[in-house]
């Protein structure tokens with residue numbers, strides 16, 4: 001059934017140098033065409049840095065957001081797959097489309113996975129980008145293997161926390177973490193064997209010959225990691241290049257990742273949910289350092 005015509009949505013107005021997060025209560029809600037799927041969004045994850053990514057500034061709607069969890073509200077006239085109206089799903093929307101921070105959003109069949117019943121919509125909405133970024137960087141690109149040593153920068157972040165656990169539990173690697181000191185004990189609980197504080201001058205000189213660096217910070221931190229990696233090692237960063245999820249066909253990997261979280265094999269960052277009316281505050285908070293939580297905006301009610 002097609003929803004009401006107007007919906008609530010977050011918008012990023014302004015431009016790169018002065019983005020302004022706004023809430024709009026009267027955006028025209030989308031209608032699924034062809035084989036598209038319409039999701040009634042209950043929660044949508046915030047990646048604070050999205051205000052610095054070019055994609056949202058190129059959309060007419062200016063609605064950000066790629067990670068959503070909600071209920072299937074309608075199926076396009078040509079959809080003939082197994083999904084049904086009313087199912088609880090999680091989706092990772094393609095970067096060029098986005099528009100997940102809205103009451104209703106459009107997705108494609110290869111962007112959707114069923115939501116495990118063991119997690120809430122808030123928890124599920126916090127996962128797609130962080131978990132697939134970590135997984136694809138470490139397992140697909142880095143080919144991290146048992147016994148290898150990996151340095152993970154930004155290890156306490158949404159991507160970093162999952163990268164640490166995938167490295168320890170899935171790959172069987174030795175993990176060295178770079179994070180500010182308040183996060184050190186949590187990281188040790190997650191299985192890292194060594195943790196360094198990026199506020200300690202010369203930290204890079206204390207780490208030698210790692211097989212792989214997974215950098216989630218970029219800039220000066222990324223430059224310094226060159227000193228820590230062995231000569232035939234590898235550095236993978238998510239600072240710049242478009243990730244694989246930009247090209248869709250992630251639903252199978254997303255299902256596997258959700259299953260691992262649903263069964264408690266890996267544990268994401270704690271989630272803090274903000275209602276739609278406080279979305280500007282949520283985005284502001286999501287861009288702050290040292291918060292140790294993943295932020296989602298909820299659209300229920």
Ligand SMILES: NC(=O)c1ccc[n+]([C@@H]2O[C@H](COP(=O)([O-])OP(=O)(O)OC[C@H]3O[C@@H](n4cnc5c(N)ncnc54)[C@H](OP(=O)(O)O)[C@@H]3O)[C@@H](O)[C@H]2O)c1
Pocket residue numbers: 047048049050129130133153154155156157158159160179180183198216217221238239240241242243286289290291292
């Ligand atoms: N290209 C891609 O595919 C892709 C996809 C997803 C994410 N990303 C990028 O990956 C990065 C991490 O995302 P996220 O969601 O994990 O972010 P997050 O949850 O905000 O985590 C950021 C982490 O980086 C650390 N950090 C921030 N600034 C730092 C600095 N100057 N020096 C050292 N450490 C610093 C933070 O440590 P403290 O909290 O201790 O300060 C925190 O652990 C973001 O830049 C995001 O844009 C890229």
